Amino acid sequence: MSIAKTYIPKETEEKWYSYWLQHGFFKSVPDEREPYTIVIPPPNVTGVLHMGHMLNNTIQDVLVRRARMKGKNACWVPGTDHASIATEAKVVAMLKERGISKKDLTREEFLTYAWEWKEKYGGIILEQLKKLGASCDWDRTKFTMDESLSEAVIDTFIHLYKKGLIYRGIRMINWDPQGKTAVSDEEVIRKEVNQKLYYIRYFVQSESPEVGKSESGEASSDFRTSGLPDSPGFLTIATTRPETIMADAAICINPNDERYLHLHGKKVYIPLINREIPVILDDYVTMDFGTGCLKVTPAHDLNDYELGQRHNLPVIDILNDDGTLNEKAQILVGEDRFAARKKIAVLLEEAGVLEKVEEYKSQVGFSERTNAVIEPKLSMQWFCKMGEMAKPALDYVLNGEIKLIPEKFVNTYRHWMENVRDWNISRQLWWGQQIPAWYLPTGEFVIAKNAEEALKEAQLKNPEYTAANLTQDEDVVDTWFSSWLWPISVFDGFKDPDNADINYYYPTNDLVTAPEILFFWVARMIMAGHEFRGEVPFRNVYLTGIVRDKQGRKMSKQLGNSPDPLDLIAQYGADGVRVGMLLCSPAGNDLMFDESYCKQGSGFANKIWNAFKLVKGWEVDESLSNPNGVAIEWFANRFNQALTEIEANFAQYRLSEALMDTYKLVWDDFCAWYLEMIKPAYQHPIDKATYAATIQFFENILKVLHPFMPFLTEELWHDELFGERSETDCCIVAQLPAIGEINSRLLNETELVKDVVTNIRNTRKTKQISDKEPLELFVKSNSGINYGQFEAIITRLANISKFESVADKIEGAINFLASTDEFYIPFSEEIDPVAECVKLKKEQEYLLGFLKSVNAKLGNERFMANAKPEIIEVEQKKKADAEAKLTIIEENLAALAC
């Protein structure tokens, strides 16, 4: 392999990805090894790769690759989600462009188009993930509408229905008039919106509805008084939705409201249409909000609906599914609800019943998918009872069988699960699994796996029934109703609950996903896991943050503040981007992404490349003896120490910390210290032992780096430097080095040696001595450390021409302390005694202060009584060290006679 000056990712990435594929390294089949399983959070078929996916899948790939390198049978199952609302919207839009309207199509025709669309665009994200290096077992790729997965959805629907956990009921749902579907509460985004509060007068029965009769013309600006009975002919209500007055079923007042006693038992007329409605009493009404008179519109407000139920009020629905007014409104029929609002305001004004309009801020729900204002709507829907299933799902998390990372999400999870509401699983769409309910002419229904079975069921009720008597429910189930089965259904665990795959891979190990769908998806998977397998679906849930831009804004297409991940990969290399993502991604916290992190990542790749270039350039002279024994031993120990730290961080899912440990191990310890320690002089050969040790180190470093930087490491792995490799001897399947013993004494002493080197470099800097000018160095070792063993290292790194141990201080030399050991550099120039005195006195002062605080602790009876013995020991050591240093400083001060 010829070595380029810099690392060029493009030349390696495609090559190795296809090599891995060819050799089936991503593939997993059950065997004797311990499994390690991740199921991918299936991306929507409508999506393209965004930064959230990049983060999420980088993390999963790091975990999977590491597991593989720890000898586990790693299986990462990829797939996609059919995303009924979003996909149907895309297909409808596509058809519209072709001049086709969904209304003109049969269900079957529409679905043909939808599948066509899915085949064409549905796999885009998965293809893009390959660019990132994702080591998924692609042979296992699943789609939530695959036959077996869909069958599982239908089967579980039937199972839950039979168990009484699925029921049909009228509910107030969040209706998206643009998507023409119900959406769940979680898909409604609430925003504070400036609205208008309309004050409208309703005339009271037996009072003449003569316009302007009681008009004072000076309605009070205080709405608390504006509806007062000093205007006996009418009452005033305040509403943000004047277009719904035609759907009013009553006016409600608080029975304790003394202002309105005269209205008890009365009837009033709805303006414009003059329909008569009763005044009802309910203490639900807050007396001091608005006018104290509440218009009750059961069809268009959840609270009003419940109020209506209590008072047996009729439900008058004046809206069509597309948000326009229907004939029940009597006026403005066919107008859109917002147009109608403006028009009715004018009509009310003209009729003289619009008392005033105020600005008003309130929360309005918007559809996450279409951004349309959500319309509360009564509808017959299928529901799944949650209470019973939530309990065990909560327990799994509370008792630690499932760990949420970071732990803070346990609180959120508990709060949700303790206040869980039934799950509306109907969606008024075609793309998805059609609800397996067939309606009979009597209005009854049967639940069955297919039309034939449904007919059989129906014939039990009435043998006369034929297929023509049955109509299947038009709706499909919520997409989450299929994705909650994902960890089971990808292994075909419903149809074949005892198959080899599910028995081996389930429960899966880690799930990596966003906190936004903790309830939507994670909680429901746990419920499904318990319900259908009596077991958790995964052990650990790693919750990633939201990727934001530098200004803290969520990255989104609308804002255009998200870089294109593929552009980033092209620019920085997949390895660079992976490192960049992880550098700024603490678990569960949002990350402020900036391209500079990727730059740092590619810089790191380049650093490794160049270190490799150095080692590769060495000539070996077999006759040389090894002068680097200590350096080699030090790095071997340092490597083991770093492995321990990395392992600990992985165990706690602190991936960005583990990466930083690796980064520093490679850059600082290996490149900046070790290689500099052993590097032969230019065009000089290296001895065989050092060469062999260094190559071994390098190979181990590649292994540790591989999960983070798979492409670069695989590329270097195959260099001839490491000798002949068989076709399947690849970094991706190499086993991580075992952690060896750590000689902490050697590590500590080497830290001191590094301190000595830094001190000398510093001295050169302050005294303006060139790096090229050799210096002499003498040590008076008070600690007993044998610096002789480090001679080669110190002379090398600090350009020392002579290094000797001495028993006495050296007068007139530059000196410094490393721990309690004294170092001297004789220097021709006179040492400035005054400056030296100042320096020493400053140090002395600091040490005295420090010693004082230590002594204060040691002299404190309560400290001695309460502190743990090891703490006291540490304090005593601090004291001894400080005293030793002080003695040396005092001696030096005395010598200078200051």
Place this chain on the structure above:
RNA sequence: GGGAGCUUAGCUCAGCUGGUUCAGAGCAUCUGCCUUACAAGCAGAGGGUCACUGGUUCGAACCCAGUAGCUCCCA
């Protein structure tokens, strides 16, 4: 309105059971170096009242209470 969380260097974040010479890391900044692996580099340096106020403790970035600011979830 109810709940959860956050605030440590210019930026992004560590700091685990309160106790090392504990105030850290990376990036950025500044200074000096084109020293034959790397200027995408090397060597060195500066930078913080741990949001604020009080309390507990022998001892607080860490525990408790309050205040301010920010974020998220639910209504």
